[in-house]
Amino acid sequence: MISFRVLNEEIIKELLDIKNVIQIVEEAYILKDSDQASLFPIITHVFEPGKADMDIKSGQLKGNVNVFGLKIVSWFGENIKKNLPSLIGAIMVFDSQTGVPLGVLSAEHITGLRTGAAGGIGAKYLARKDSENLLIIGAGRQALFQTAAALTTLENIKKVTVYDPISNEMAINFCNNIKIRLKNDFLSKYENDKDYFKTLAKRYDIIFKVADDIKKAVGEADVIVTATPSRKPIIKKEWVKRGTHITCIGSDMEGKQEINENIFSIARVFADDINQIIKVGEAEIPIKKGIITREDIVAEIGEVISGKVAGRVSEGDITIFDSTGIALQDLVTASLALKVAKEKDLGIIVEL
Amino acid sequence: MISFRVLNEEIIKELLDIKNVIQIVEEAYILKDSDQASLFPIITHVFEPGKADMDIKSGQLKGNVNVFGLKIVSWFGENIKKNLPSLIGAIMVFDSQTGVPLGVLSAEHITGLRTGAAGGIGAKYLARKDSENLLIIGAGRQALFQTAAALTTLENIKKVTVYDPISNEMAINFCNNIKIRLKNDFLSKYENDKDYFKTLAKRYDIIFKVADDIKKAVGEADVIVTATPSRKPIIKKEWVKRGTHITCIGSDMEGKQEINENIFSIARVFADDINQIIKVGEAEIPIKKGIITREDIVAEIGEVISGKVAGRVSEGDITIFDSTGIALQDLVTASLALKVAKEKDLGIIVEL
Numbered sequence: 001m002i003s004f005r006v007l008n009e010e011i012i013k014e015l016l017d018i019k020n021v022i023q024i025v026e027e028a029y030i031l032k033d034s035d036q037a038s039l040f041p042i043i044t045h046v047f048e049p050g051k052a053d054m055d056i057k058s059g060q061l062k063g064n065v066n067v068f069g070l071k072i073v074s075w076f077g078e079n080i081k082k083n084l085p086s087l088i089g090a091i092m093v094f095d096s097q098t099g100v101p102l103g104v105l106s107a108e109h110i111t112g113l114r115t116g117a118a119g120g121i122g123a124k125y126l127a128r129k130d131s132e133n134l135l136i137i138g139a140g141r142q143a144l145f146q147t148a149a150a151l152t153t154l155e156n157i158k159k160v161t162v163y164d165p166i167s168n169e170m171a172i173n174f175c176n177n178i179k180i181r182l183k184n185d186f187l188s189k190y191e192n193d194k195d196y197f198k199t200l201a202k203r204y205d206i207i208f209k210v211a212d213d214i215k216k217a218v219g220e221a222d223v224i225v226t227a228t229p230s231r232k233p234i235i236k237k238e239w240v241k242r243g244t245h246i247t248c249i250g251s252d253m254e255g256k257q258e259i260n261e262n263i264f265s266i267a268r269v270f271a272d273d274i275n276q277i278i279k280v281g282e283a284e285i286p287i288k289k290g291i292i293t294r295e296d297i298v299a300e301i302g303e304v305i306s307g308k309v310a311g312r313v314s315e316g317d318i319t320i321f322d323s324t325g326i327a328l329q330d331l332v333t334a335s336l337a338l339k340v341a342k343e344k345d346l347g348i349i350v351e352l
Numbered sequence: 353m354i355s356f357r358v359l360n361e362e363i364i365k366e367l368l369d370i371k372n373v374i375q376i377v378e379e380a381y382i383l384k385d386s387d388q389a390s391l392f393p394i395i396t397h398v399f400e401p402g403k404a405d406m407d408i409k410s411g412q413l414k415g416n417v418n419v420f421g422l423k424i425v426s427w428f429g430e431n432i433k434k435n436l437p438s439l440i441g442a443i444m445v446f447d448s449q450t451g452v453p454l455g456v457l458s459a460e461h462i463t464g465l466r467t468g469a470a471g472g473i474g475a476k477y478l479a480r481k482d483s484e485n486l487l488i489i490g491a492g493r494q495a496l497f498q499t500a501a502a503l504t505t506l507e508n509i510k511k512v513t514v515y516d517p518i519s520n521e522m523a524i525n526f527c528n529n530i531k532i533r534l535k536n537d538f539l540s541k542y543e544n545d546k547d548y549f550k551t552l553a554k555r556y557d558i559i560f561k562v563a564d565d566i567k568k569a570v571g572e573a574d575v576i577v578t579a580t581p582s583r584k585p586i587i588k589k590e591w592v593k594r595g596t597h598i599t600c601i602g603s604d605m606e607g608k609q610e611i612n613e614n615i616f617s618i619a620r621v622f623a624d625d626i627n628q629i630i631k632v633g634e635a636e637i638p639i640k641k642g643i644i645t646r647e648d649i650v651a652e653i654g655e656v657i658s659g660k661v662a663g664r665v666s667e668g669d670i671t672i673f674d675s676t677g678i679a680l681q682d683l684v685t686a687s688l689a690l691k692v693a694k695e696k697d698l699g700i701i702v703e704l
Contacts, residue, residue: 001362006704009353038397041395052451054446056395072446088446088452099406348700
């Protein structure tokens, strides 16, 4: 009989570290760029508008990873009343050579990490190397992952400013707890690698402060990450200084928008998947409004990583990485978790 | 933490019986008819033409069943060399009220049963009640399920004739073993229900013979089930006598065809899903050739089951049930397996 591994949330948190997830997500982007990966159409279904929906993202990767599979995630807004999480998801991974199932994994932490990794990769390849000020917009669940990842890929950050458009209290709480969370959830993974532990400990030991004034915070930022569920722009064009890099994480559905669409007219724009950012990403609205066209999107990030296309061409460039999130990120991260779990003999093996 | 049940092939074989699967698949068709069920778009991907592909079928059911989920099935032709099954599949079932995962199940036996059930339901609602001669075309994996299900729903069958267009040997083997297989795999489920056991034992204890002459076999048949991977018609129009019912199971991909397209011009045609039979079912070719139009399809089978539309209107009607297979069949059958497994405390519970 065929068997596969089940990895729950707790084990996945134990197994994965941000540095290796960033590395494998880069690999996914590169495979996509070299036609070694396919994204299948996304399936979405609304059970009840504003109350419950679900989607299925699926795809395939060749190369070293060599898997196919899917992530199914549902959102049931009223689950809180039932003492259940609103977002529940699972990832299924199969061997691309045989179709044999490799694993079923909880999707929550993997989604957090792979989305953080995307932000870190955007900053790594598109921000100025001397970037010192990081601005995180949105102090929700993703803020931690974005912060952890950006500080992993950027070497010179001295200050992280946090702004939440809905709840200043959340931004305050975030800043109060962030150092402990970075230490416990991210840094702790490198206790057996003294040198890297030291490097990362230093990068994480910087100033975290709540933004008093979003206009001023944007004006000071070298790197901005937006990770909100916003449907109206939070950042104005005239606030953004030359040389800034912006990673847009929040927009992943039609109608979502985090930054003013006119910023696209002065920026070099990069995508995780061009088709997807036009449909559901931050690029949707500027394209619909005719501010840019599809042809104005410089490249997918995989082309930058593999060196085919230049990211930033001058210090003064404003760059945007529009990251909508693709199944390939989930599949490579899940594969990494399965690989480490196998090495460490963790998870439950069940027969199909 | 959230937990779900894993049911492997062996346990599923133990848990499910054909009578209850037929009943729940009828319920799925009825829910579909009453807009209490949705089919999501099918995702297909070819890894290598003629060598490996996969598909994801998904959907949602309300009503008593109240689940959503998916079946992912892959086919890797060269798996035989690796001592692995060519077809590998898994079904994931989630609660439609909360998104909580209910189970991960092996797809093979469920697919066999739910496809058999479809054939049984077609015969139940569309064949003449006095049908005595059943012709099974295709002696492959599905033949057993089709036979078991048709003999469950038809009360007066006296003879089953079996024809395989590729291998007469397979038809011979099938007829040699069928009584033992029906007894062990199907009848044995009713050992605790003496009356039903007796009824079904009698229906299964009939003549099984290999067709000498396909033309003659078709001419004698009251009910025909086609379950082959054929891409050219096996049955000619002029062979089919008045009053015959034909269930077409094999055609589930563009280009597949089992019966001559002109039969559609003289038949009352029913579908599991009208959109799907036009795209990938037996109806694809007659519609493409202009022999019938979409409007000539009388109804979906759910409308017949729920009594909204008449199936057969006269003894002389030739009826066709074009069954391509829909995710709802898998989801209800998987739900039934999970329900019985819970009652019997079978399967493995794992945390997500």
